[in-house]
Amino acid sequence: MDFLQTSIDGLLFGSAYALLALGFSLIFGIMKRINLAYGSSLLFGGALAVWLEPFLGGGALGLLLVTVFGAAVAGIYVERLCFSPHLGKTGTMASMIATFAIWMQLDEISSQLLPQRTHGFAGIDIEAISFAGIILRSDHVLHFWVAVLAIGALYWTLYRTRFGLLLRASADDPEIAYLLGGRVGLLGVATFAIAGFLGGTAAFLILSSDGQITPHFGLWSTFKGLVAMMLGGVGSLPGAIVGGLLLGFAEAHVTFYLGAEFRDILTFGLLLLILVLRPGGLMGVDVYRTGRLATERI
């Protein structure tokens, strides 16, 4: 019973990781670059929401909206400053280091918005659901349903709209997107905005479930999102979902059986193991191979 309970807890919490990883994966899929400032832009959204809270009405809904839009705006700022000036093959390194610099900057801005380090973050009160001896924490159930909705919306946008078609085309080759009539620069901005929406939603869920926000949240969410994405496979959307759920599942079990201090050791150990044995992640093997083939020019 404990096993089942822990598994369900882990999977439900893992749905928030899946959202974080999806944002990361989306950016990597379109840009072929890594965005180190991703977690910090989510932190910025959360910090802005807490800072604006006294002026906001609407309780949790107001916080959610500000977090999501703050994260999206920060994401667009990152795109304009770190990605669009560094298009082309030689810019990979420069854009990565630029995102690192902006990471520092956003972290500092968020710290200024949160002068007392730890601030309360209003949670959502719903009663826990108990079913056949298994207790479902209501905030975790909410995570799950919000994640399902967000993932559904993302898939609908990507696979059912013309805009999604352009995005997918520009992931393959920006020139195709251009020939289809898309504006490549605008597509980049849109990618970061969507990633900000996804990540901001995840950030709101995690912060309200924790009931607090600290400046460490930026680094934490960058790490979790990165690990979940790499576990599933870089640039693969189903991979990001599987990776997030798997990470939540594994963390819950390690915390339950070995104690919380082994959780991070497991996270990084698991990722190193997967990178050594199966570098493409669990589901991103195709992406990994195409990447290799492209660099090997055979």
Place this chain on the structure above:
Amino acid sequence: MSLYVASTLTNVALISFLALSAYLVLVVGEVSFGQQAFFGIGAYVTATVTAIFGGHVVVALLLSTIAGGLAALLLAALVIRLSGLYFAIASLCFAELLRLTLLRIRIPLEIDGRTTGMDGPEGFSNIRWIFENNFEVTDFLILTVLCLAALLVLLFFFERTTIMLRARLVGKDAILAQSLGIRPAQYRLAFIGLSGMVAGFGGALFALFNTHIEPQMFGVMLGVHALAYSIIGGLGAPLGPLIGVGIDIGLLESIRALSEYRMIAFGGLVAVLLILFPQGLLSPRVVNQLRARIWRRRV
């Protein structure tokens, strides 16, 4: 020289070792988020040798260098198939695993009535080598700068050797290198090992200077800073990473008036700098042009 200036300069020199080790990895075309691990290993080895076993400092430095190199080789051997983002993340995992493991190891010892030895998050205290040998801060600064200068001279001569030119080719275009009969994997292994040695040596000096080390000092922030210095400074010459360190610490100190908003200004500045000089200030092209001008011949 005031104590403050001397210790700031020593820190600049110590970080330069880490920046140079990141530079050596970048030369063969890889990005490492994990150089802080080898720095940390060097620091812990030297701490153990001098504070617990009372070994000679030269032995300690030597062992730290070797340990850093071996750890780097181990990482490189594990992930030699990987490149780009995959290598970067693997090195990050390696470094974080090491840091988390160090947090778990608790073997405090009492030596001469003082607590020393690894003590998890409390760190390794009382590395008393500089007190026992009556080293002032300025003395240690001179020692560090001499070591750094020696390393720079070595790298400077190394720069024009065939090995270095081939390594640069591997970094620039591994396929082309392979078609010329160069084996990229060997060069990657060798340079990552070398970078571990440089970082291990720097870490050893760091432990001696700080007299107290703890796992949190070797977090990912340290490694990414070192990487950023190399990229801002440029990959054209070993002097590049040092310029990066100078810009960061120099600017941080000079705009202290803005201390509250320091990172906000600095982060934006670096991003803008990278837009203007995407290859860093001393990019290979700039270095070649300078070289041609100095030697008065055309490249």
